[in-house]
Amino acid sequence: TYPPIQCPVLQFHGLEDPYLLKGALDGTWDWIDNEYTLVTIPDAGHFVHQDAPEIVTRRMLSWLSEK
Numbered sequence: 001t002y003p004p005i006q007c008p009v010l011q012f013h014g015l016e017d018p019y020l021l022k023g024a025l026d027g028t029w030d031w032i033d034n035e036y037t038l039v040t041i042p043d044a045g046h047f048v049h050q051d052a053p054e055i056v057t058r059r060m061l062s063w064l065s066e067k
Contacts, residue, residue, distance in 0.1 A: 004033040010063045011037070012056055014044030037063060 009032050013025060029036045039059050044051035 002031075004031055006033055008035040008067060009037065010039070010060065012039050012041060012048045012059075014046060014048040014051060015040055015042050016044060017046045017048075019046050 011025075011028070013020065015022075025038065028038075041048055041052050041055055044055075049056045
């Protein structure tokens, strides 16, 4: 087994992702011993950063500025 992640985590998930269905994320937070932020993006697929670059960039910069 792996030790829990110790740093804050920002995860993006496209709601139209054909590979990671909604239930695939269940329990992700159990592996993280710090702040976990999940950003879901409608109309984005597996490559969220390509499908919604403005949203990803804006949210990532906002999240980083809070740290």
